[in-house]
Amino acid sequence: MIVVYSDFLPYAAERLLNDWCPNLAGEVHITVDPELNVDGHCISICDDEVHISLRSKDLIVLAHELVHAKQYLKGELRGHTWKGKQYEPDFFHCPWEQQAYALENTFKNHLQLL
Numbered sequence: 001m002i003v004v005y006s007d008f009l010p011y012a013a014e015r016l017l018n019d020w021c022p023n024l025a026g027e028v029h030i031t032v033d034p035e036l037n038v039d040g041h042c043i044s045i046c047d048d049e050v051h052i053s054l055r056s057k058d059l060i061v062l063a064h065e066l067v068h069a070k071q072y073l074k075g076e077l078r079g080h081t082w083k084g085k086q087y088e089p090d091f092f093h094c095p096w097e098q099q100a101y102a103l104e105n106t107f108k109n110h111l112q113l114l
């Protein structure tokens with residue numbers, strides 16, 4: 001089970017991740033930092049812990065970063081390596097960003113309902 005620690009929609013985020021990937025385990029920590037110089041980012045602390053930072057409480061950005069959280073916890077994404085294959089850091093075309101952009105609208109709608 002994935003456990004989410006956050007001041008922003010922790011239960012909805014947790015529900016979304018566990019419904020999507022029921023066999024994954026780990027911790028997701030979400031912080032909102034108005035000083036952040038990007039809308040949001042997600043980093044892997046270790047195999048079973050990721051940290052998401054958001055500049056504001058924006059659902060679409062949260063949805064996007066939750067996709068990255070799952071990619072890290074599942075071991076699909078490590079640095080710029082996706083499922084064992086190394087990619088150039090071409091922001092919009094790398095597969096992990098494509099997946100995040102493809103799912104963010106759907107996940108935003110789920111988060112609003114949970």
Ligand SMILES: [Zn+2]
Nearest residue numbers: 064068097100
């Ligand atoms: Zn992204």
